[in-house]
Each structure stands twice: as structure tokens, then as C-alpha cells.
Amino acid sequence: MLEMVIRGRVWKFGDNVNTDNIIPGRYKFKTQNLNELVQYVLIDLNPEFAKKVKKGDIIVAGRNFGYGSSREHAPRLLKLAGVGAVVAKSFARIFFRNAINIGLPVIIAPEVYDKTDEGDIMEVNLEKGIIKNLSKNLTFKFKPYPREIMKIVLEGGVIEYYRKHGVFPWEESTK
Amino acid sequence: MSGQTMAEKILSHAAGKNVSPGEFIIANVDLVFAHDGTALLAIDVMKEELKREKIFDKNKVVFIIDHAAPSPAVGMSIVHKTMRAFAKKHGIRIYDVGNGICHQILPENGHIKPGMVVIGADSHTVTHGAFGAFATGVGSTDAAIAMVTGKIWLRVPETLKIVVDGEKKPWIMGKDIILHIIGSLGSDGANYMAVEFHGKVIKELSIDSRMTLTNMVVEMGAKAGLIPVDEKTIEWLKPRVSGELKKIVPDSDTKYYETLHYDITDLEPQVAVPPNVDNVKSISEVEGLEIDQVFIGSCTNGRFEDFYIAAKILKGKRIAPNVRCIAIPASKRVYGEILKSGIANILLEAGCVIGPPTCGPCVGAHMGILGPGEIAVSTSNRNFPGRMGDRTSKVYLVSPATAAASAVKGKLSDPRDFF
Numbered sequence: 372m373l374e375m376v377i378r379g380r381v382w383k384f385g386d387n388v389n390t391d392n393i394i395p396g397r398y399k400f401k402t403q404n405l406n407e408l409v410q411y412v413l414i415d416l417n418p419e420f421a422k423k424v425k426k427g428d429i430i431v432a433g434r435n436f437g438y439g440s441s442r443e444h445a446p447r448l449l450k451l452a453g454v455g456a457v458v459a460k461s462f463a464r465i466f467f468r469n470a471i472n473i474g475l476p477v478i479i480a481p482e483v484y485d486k487t488d489e490g491d492i493m494e495v496n497l498e499k500g501i502i503k504n505l506s507k508n509l510t511f512k513f514k515p516y517p518r519e520i521m522k523i524v525l526e527g528g529v530i531e532y533y534r535k536h537g538v539f540p541w542e543e544s545t546k
Numbered sequence: 547m548s549g550q551t552m553a554e555k556i557l558s559h560a561a562g563k564n565v566s567p568g569e570f571i572i573a574n575v576d577l578v579f580a581h582d583g584t585a586l587l588a589i590d591v592m593k594e595e596l597k598r599e600k601i602f603d604k605n606k607v608v609f610i611i612d613h614a615a616p617s618p619a620v621g622m623s624i625v626h627k628t629m630r631a632f633a634k635k636h637g638i639r640i641y642d643v644g645n646g647i648c649h650q651i652l653p654e655n656g657h658i659k660p661g662m663v664v665i666g667a668d669s670h671t672v673t674h675g676a677f678g679a680f681a682t683g684v685g686s687t688d689a690a691i692a693m694v695t696g697k698i699w700l701r702v703p704e705t706l707k708i709v710v711d712g713e714k715k716p717w718i719m720g721k722d723i724i725l726h727i728i729g730s731l732g733s734d735g736a737n738y739m740a741v742e743f744h745g746k747v748i749k750e751l752s753i754d755s756r757m758t759l760t761n762m763v764v765e766m767g768a769k770a771g772l773i774p775v776d777e778k779t780i781e782w783l784k785p786r787v788s789g790e791l792k793k794i795v796p797d798s799d800t801k802y803y804e805t806l807h808y809d810i811t812d813l814e815p816q817v818a819v820p821p822n823v824d825n826v827k828s829i830s831e832v833e834g835l836e837i838d839q840v841f842i843g844s845c846t847n848g849r850f851e852d853f854y855i856a857a858k859i860l861k862g863k864r865i866a867p868n869v870r871c872i873a874i875p876a877s878k879r880v881y882g883e884i885l886k887s888g889i890a891n892i893l894l895e896a897g898c899v900i901g902p903p904t905c906g907p908c909v910g911a912h913m914g915i916l917g918p919g920e921i922a923v924s925t926s927n928r929n930f931p932g933r934m935g936d937r938t939s940k941v942y943l944v945s946p947a948t949a950a951a952s953a954v955k956g957k958l959s960d961p962r963d964f965f
């Protein structure tokens with residue numbers, strides 16, 4: 372079960388952070404082991420990130436976060452590194468779905484980027500659709516997920532949902 | 547109620563109710579596929595995370611070995627082995643080494659029909675919209691779930707209507723048209739949307755060119771790219787598929803998210819300059835750049851028409867001594883066609899190397915990996931830094947005509963000089 376409120380420090384990234392930025396191919400094709408790959412996450416954009424990110428930290432980014440390949444390693448590694456949520460102006464579609472499926476909250480909130488600095492403390496309430504920048508005392512609203520997606524997100528992803536219920540959110544429980 | 551777009555029609559059928567944009571639905575899936583870049587994780591998710599044993603329908607799941615085929619490394623050989631064993635165990639169709647690229651061989655072998663919902667663990671799955679299917683790329687978890695349940699959750703996309711009119715010049719190919727559109731809309735210009743192509747030029751385009759168009763809609767973020775089914779589509783599909791072919795077209799009174807018009811009469815050959823696909827320039831702005839490698843192939847431009855145009859330019863000429871030109875047909879069938887028609891010979895005599903049907907250098911897996919600082923002109927679909935090799939290498943995306951012209955001159959060149 373996922374926390375409905377996520378609180379952490381902000382890491383800022385710009386527009387068009389692509390799946391190769393999140394995990395460069397030169398590492399990805401050496402090993403498929405996520406536990407080994409996690410030390411390289413976002414390394415080309417911020418070499419300190421993988422070392423210093425703490426559980427619950429929040430990525431704030433610009434347009435089109437996660438564009439590129441359909442490989443799922445990208446959202447899986449961010450989650451494994453401890454990232455609690457990604458708040459961006461927009462997301463690339465396949466990354467967005469993959470993140471929902473594996474239980475990484477991804478939030479579209481275009482106003483946040485310009486009013487937030489790296490290191491700010493931020494709080495995201497998934498259910499209410501509210502983001503608070505506690506360092507700057509600012510509040511932003513975003514459209515909460517539709518019911519169907521919320522069901523998946525709150526369980527920590529579609530796989531977690533399935534593990535827990537033995538059925539997918541759309542299947543009749545027969546167990 | 548106003549009419550429905552192609553995507554809305556197909557998804558309404560797949561969800562068993564009338565759907566509208568923005569709505570979340572559970573859709574029945576008609577085909578799920580994965581290749582040697584994504585199948586392994588899908589198998590792992592199915593076995594390790596979902597702990598499910600059965601495929602929902604063995605006739606609706608297909609594996610393709612195309613990304614690194616024949617295998618260039620032991621690691622990939624293991625992936626291939628695992629895929630073969632899985633396919634055998636579950637009785638699913640697997641297209642092994644030598645058949646070609648998933649997006650080419652699935653339609654060629656009758657797996658794609660108008661009106662289908664196609665889920666592929668590859669971002670260029672959108673290609674199949676050229677046949678009036680709703681086809682979209684997903685990650686391995688979605689693929690695994692679709693493999694065991696035959697279903698997928700989807701948000702019904704808004705549809706962007708793109709109308710392409712004007713007089714298409716002989717040197718303008720489907721690639722130039724789609725690069726031009728991507729350049730004007732940006733890498734997220736159609737994010738989450740279905741794109742529907744209309745207009746005089748689209749009607750005139752061959753199936754090969756239409757596939758180039760839909761192939762690249764993902765480079766502007768689209769979830770699907772669809773072309774209304776017409777006589778050309780039916781004629782192409784008829785010998786390949788069994789059963790009824792639905793004439794999927796939008797309703798006449800359909801409302802679109804937006805309608806955009808393009809006139810390509812005066813369009814110059816287009817080039818996507820690194821580092822992004824939406825960084826599109828006209829050839830006259832960038833010609834003359836020294837290059838090291840030319841690649842003609844990929845799921846974007848590895849079809850008969852592409853080699854036909856390239857051969858027209860290369861006939862009786864030699865590629866420049868400073869470049870190597872790699873030609874890779876997208877499928878065994880295309881390979882056969884270029885052999886039979888004499889095109890292969892023209893390419894060989896011009897100095898090209900012809901590879902077996904596969905993705906090849908497109909994704910930097912093998913057969914033409916770029917060294918540090920090298921520059922390639924390529925007919926593929928992505929030019930991210932390091933896509934085809936070393937991080938400092940660069941990829942310029944062009945049509946097969948521009949690629950062939952560049953091979954002859956040894957620098958990025960305007961194909962119009964050859965027409």
C-alpha cells in the first residue's frame with residue numbers, strides 16, 4: 372500500500388529528460404540487474420543524484436519527462452532509488468503508464484516547476500490532488516487520478532494490486 | 547451525439563461500450579507481441595511477479611527476434627534461447643533470426659487487420675495504424691498482463707486530425723512529410739493523442755510510405771497513428787489475411803481535438819538534426835556536412851519502395867570512398883524482392899553492404915556501431931546522443947533518397963540533384 376502523502380526534498384531536472392538520461396544504454400546493456408543499475412540512475416544529468424537521493428524525495432521536472440524507449444527499467448530504477456514521486460509539466464506517454472503500473476506516482480502539475488527550487492521540502496497528497504512547497508509556503512493543485520487509476524496507484528502499482536487481490540483491478544474476484 | 551474517430555470506434559468495440567476521450571477503459575486485446583529487447587522482462591514479470599502460467603490465447607501472442615539477430619553476444623543468445631523455450635512451451639508463434647523487424651513482418655504475415663487492438667512491447671508499435679488498427683507501444687509489465695489476461699487498461703485518447711494536401715514531388719518521401727510534421731509540432735506535440743492522417747497526399751501514398759508516417763508518430767508523443775482504410779489497404783491485406791476486412795474510417799460528423807493542415811507542394815527534403823527528432827531542418831540548411839556512415843533500413847525505411855528509390859540514385863554510381871553504406875531490408879520478403887528486381891545488385895555494385903533482415907545499427911546493437919565522433923546519415927527514427935554507438939557520435943535522420951544521395955557524395959546532400 373502506498374502512502375497517500377509523500378514528503379521529501381526536491382531534485383530539479385529540465386525538459387525532455389529521456390529514458391537514456393535516466394539509465395544510459397552503456398550501463399543498461401551490461402547488466403539487467405536493477406540493484407546494480409540503480410547506482411547510475413540519472414548519472415549524466417546529476418552525478419550526485421544516485422548517491423544522495425533519500426526515500427521519499429521528489430523529482431520536479433519540465434516538459435515531456437521520460438520520453439524515448441518503452442523500456443521499463445527507467446521508472447523501476449527511479450522507484451528503487453527511493454524517489455517518492457515525479458512532478459512534471461508533462462510526461463511521455465509510455466513512461467507515464469509504466470510508472471503507474473509499477474507504482475511510481477507521476478503527477479502532471481505545470482505550475483510547480485517555475486516556483487520550486489532544488490532542495491525545497493515538498494509534500495504531495497495524491498488523493499486530494501494537493502502539492503505543498505513547505506519551504507516556500509506555496510500550495511498547488513492538480514487533478515487527482517481518475518478512480519480507476521487511483522485504485523492502482525494506491526496499491527503501489529498494478530502488480531502489487533494483483534499480488535494482494537489475486538486478480539487485476541478489472542477482473543472479478545473468484546478466489 | 548457526434549460521430550467517432552477511428553480510435554474511438556476501435557476502442558468502443560474493444561471495450562464493449564461507446565467510449566469517449568479521457569475515459570478509462572479495459573480493452574480486449576487482439577494481438578500482443580514482444581521482441582528480444584523486451585520479451586525477457588515480460589516473461590520475468592509473468593513468472594516472477596504475477597506468478598501466472600498461462601497465456602490467454604496462443605494465437606494472439608507473438609515473439610520476434612529482431613533487435614540483435616543473429617545474436618552478436620552471449621548475453622543476447624541467452625535472451626533468444628529463453629524466448630524460444632517460452633514460445634515452444636506455450637505454443638505461440640515466434641519469428642526467429644532472419645525473418646526481419648517486428649513492425650514489418652507482423653503485417654506481412656497476416657497478423658494485422660483493420661479494427662484490431664495491437665499491444666506491442668516496443669514504442670514503434672504505432673506503425674500498425676497504417677492498416678487501420680489501434681496499435682500502441684507499452685512496457686513489459688503491460689505486455690505481460692496482456693499476455694495472461696488478454697486485456698489492457700487504456701485512457702481513450704483525443705484525436706488530432708492531420709490533413710496533408712498539395713503536390714508531392716518525386717524526391718519527397720513519407721519520411722520528409724512526417725519529419726516536417728514532427729518538427730512543427732515538437733516531441734510532445736501529440737502527447738497521449740491518437741493522430742489520424744487525411745488528405746489528398748495520404749490517399750496517394752503507398753502502403754510502404756504510410757507505414758513510415760505512422761511509425762514515427764511516437765516521436766511526437768502520440769499513442770497511436772491511424773490511416774483510414776481504403777482500397778489500397780484492402781488490396782495489400784487481402785492476400786495476407788483471412789476473414790473479413792473491416793473498412794475502418796472515421797464518421798463523417800466527427801469532432802476532433804484539433805485539425806491541422808499541411809501543404810507539401812514546396813517542401814524540401816527534411817533532416818532531423820541531433821540531438822532530438824523534432825529538431826528538423828530543410829536540406830539546404832544543413833547540406834555539405836562530412837559524414838562517415840549511411841544506413842538505409844529500419845522499421846521506418848527498410849521497405850521495397852525505400853530501396854527502389856535508393857537504387858534509382860545509386861544506379862551506375864559508386865558510394866564516396868570516405869563513407870560506408872549499410873543497407874538492411876526490414877524483412878525476408880523485402881530481401882527477396884530486392885534480389886528479384888535487381889535492386890540488390892545495384893546496391894552492391896555501388897559499394898553498399900547488404901545485411902540480413904534485422905534492426906541492425908538503428909539501436910546500436912550491432913552491424914554498424916558508430917565510433918567516437920562519427921557522423922551517420924540514417925533512415926531510422928531516433929537521433930538521441932549515442933543511439934547508434936559511442937556517446938559522442940551523431941545521427942542525422944533523413945529519407946532513403948537523401949541517404950542515397952549523401953552516400954554518393956560522401957556528405958549530407960540534397961537528393962534533388964539526382965532527379
Ligand code: SF4
Pocket residue numbers: 613647648649668670844845846904905908909926927
Ligand atoms: S528498427 Fe530500430 S526503431 Fe525499429 S524496432 Fe528495430 S530498433 Fe526499434
